[in-house]
Amino acid sequence: MTDEGASTRALPRPEAGSPRRILALIAFQLACSAFFVVDVIEDFSEGGVQWWHMLPELAATAGLFLGIVFEVRALMALLRRQAIMEKSLGVAAGALAGLMEDYFRQWELTPSEADVATFTIKGYSIAEIAQMRGSAEGTVKTHLNAIYRKAGVQGRGQLVSVLIEDLLNAPLVPGGTTAA
Numbered sequence: 215m216t217d218e219g220a221s222t223r224a225l226p227r228p229e230a231g232s233p234r235r236i237l238a239l240i241a242f243q244l245a246c247s248a249f250f251v252v253d254v255i256e257d258f259s260e261g262g263v264q265w266w267h268m269l270p271e272l273a274a275t276a277g278l279f280l281g282i283v284f285e286v287r288a289l290m291a292l293l294r295r296q297a298i299m300e301k302s303l304g305v306a307a308g309a310l311a312g313l314m315e316d317y318f319r320q321w322e323l324t325p326s327e328a329d330v331a332t333f334t335i336k337g338y339s340i341a342e343i344a345q346m347r348g349s350a351e352g353t354v355k356t357h358l359n360a361i362y363r364k365a366g367v368q369g370r371g372q373l374v375s376v377l378i379e380d381l382l383n384a385p386l387v388p389g390g391t392t393a394a
Contacts (some may be wrong), residue, residue, distance in 0.1 A: 233289060233292060233293060233296075236285055236288065236289045236292070237289070240282055240285050240286065240289070241390065243278050243281055243282050243285070244282060247275055247278040247279055247282070250271050250274055250275040250278070251275060253271060254268065254271055254272060254275065256302065264275075267292070284286060298341055306381070309381060310377065310381060313377055313380055313381060314331075314332065314377060317365070317376070317377065317380075319333060321364040321365050322364060323360075323361060325362060326347075326357060327357050327360055327361050327364075329347065330343055330347070330354055330357040330358060330361065331357075331373070332359045333346065333347075334361070334370055334373065335373065335374055335377065340354050340355060340358070358370075361373070
């Protein structure tokens with residue numbers, strides 16, 4: 215992977231289990247259920263109830279309400295799972311940030327080198343780093359060479375590997391337990 219071509223961007227959110235879509239489905243089913251309930255009430259009020267017509271409507275209404283109950287439960291489970299994942303991601307991000315700071319101190323990086331190293335680890339290209347820092351690409355390359363030399367690595371891939379390998383080998387939460 216070259217420095218110019220590497221970039222890490224936010225991943226798109228999966229939409230299949232999106233809470234908004236589930237809420238929209240629940241709202242639609244509530245509207246359908248209300249229609250059937252009103253229709254059943256009107257049929258009873260008119261008298262002359264025809265059971266062959268009424269039973270399918272009652273069954274459809276019951277099915278819609280049952281579906282709503284299951285969807286609300288699924289939505290609540292989805293939201294709980296999302297909260298747990300966001301907490302775990304926060305713990306991992308904090309652990310990575312702390313690990314990076316420790317390595318930067320150990321490698322005795324200057325503040326500018328630490329800044330460039332952070333952007334490099336995040337996946338920004340040399341040109342993007344230079345633009346964000348308001349410096350020349352040559353300056354960023356000079357910082358990168360110093361970073362790689364001090365870290366004892368050959369390039370971006372090995373720099374990231376040092377951090378990831380250390381993260382994978384250590385517990386994210388003090389005491390040896392990971393966030394569930």
